[in-house]
Amino acid sequence: MLPVIGEYVYINQNDEKSFENKGVNLLDICNESGELEIFESTNLQNIIKFKWTTFAYRLHFIGCLFHLFYVLILILYVDKVYI
Numbered sequence: 001m002l003p004v005i006g007e008y009v010y011i012n013q014n015d016e017k018s019f020e021n022k023g024v025n026l027l028d029i030c031n032e033s034g035e036l037e038i039f040e041s042t043n044l045q046n047i048i049k050f051k052w053t054t055f056a057y058r059l060h061f062i063g064c065l066f067h068l069f070y071v072l073i074l075i076l077y078v079d080k081v082y083i
Contacts, residue, residue: 010020026047030038038044 007019007021007024010018012018
């Protein structure tokens with residue numbers, strides 16, 4: 001998936017798939033470099049925005065809905081039992 005954007009599949013002459021740059025993570029490389037100017041790059045911002053809209057937004061939105069549901073149930077429980 002996209003977290004390991006530096007990793008790719010290589011098909012050799014025997015039609016066998018092998019991974020190149022296994023475990024290479026683009027954002028980890030940018031983070032470890034210590035140069036904050038990298039994150040001002042338009043291309044890197046586009047990658048981060050794409051990853052957020054494609055993968056992370058939905059995951060966090062569903063998590064938020066579950067937490068709100070839990071808080072609602074907790075409020076109803078406290079209201080019924082203690083108030």
